[in-house]
Amino acid sequence: MSSTKLYVGNLNYKTTDEKLKELFSPYGEVTSVNILQGRGFGFVEMATPESAQEAKDKLNGTDVEGRKIIVNEARPRTERPRERREGGERRDFRKF
Numbered sequence: 001m002s003s004t005k006l007y008v009g010n011l012n013y014k015t016t017d018e019k020l021k022e023l024f025s026p027y028g029e030v031t032s033v034n035i036l037q038g039r040g041f042g043f044v045e046m047a048t049p050e051s052a053q054e055a056k057d058k059l060n061g062t063d064v065e066g067r068k069i070i071v072n073e074a075r076p077r078t079e080r081p082r083e084r085r086e087g088g089e090r091r092d093f094r095k096f
Contacts, residue, residue, distance in 0.1 A: 002049070003031050003045050003046060003047055003048070003052075004045070004046050004048070004049045004051075004052035004053075004073065005043050005044070005045045005046075005052075005073070005074040006024075006043065006044045006045070006046065006052055006055065006056060006071055006072065006073060006074055007041065007043060007070075007071070007072045007073070007074040007075070008020065008041060008042050008043065008044055008069055008070070008071055009040065009041040009069065009070035009071075009072075010040060010041070010067050010068060010069050010070050011035065011040050011041055011042060011064070011065075011067060011069060012040075012064065012065035012066055012067045013037075013038060013040060014065060015035060015042075015064065015065055016035070017033040017034070017035055017042075019064075019065070020033045020035060020042060020044055021033045021044075023059065023064060024044050024046065024055050024059070027046070027051050027052075027054045027055035027058060027059075028046050028047055028048060028050070028051020028052070028054065028055065029046065029047035029048075029051065030044060030045070030046060030047075031045045031046065031047050032044070032045040033045075043074055052073070055071065056071045056072065056073065059071045060072070
């Protein structure tokens, strides 16, 4: 069986990996949790597609630490072309 990765969005910035694992565990084995700190989202990998589907159905839109979370199946990461500049210069567009 293959694992299924879920995207979890609209997280409170204080939410921890442990909290997310605890939240998803009742629906099946959680094989990994990765919250991108300071970004408000993360990923939870469930051992089976069935457990991932059940977690998605039950947890999407629920309140977690004061925020209604979004749970969807994660899309595969796509490679974005890197922007090339002549001469390798870096541009800083910040206004001072």
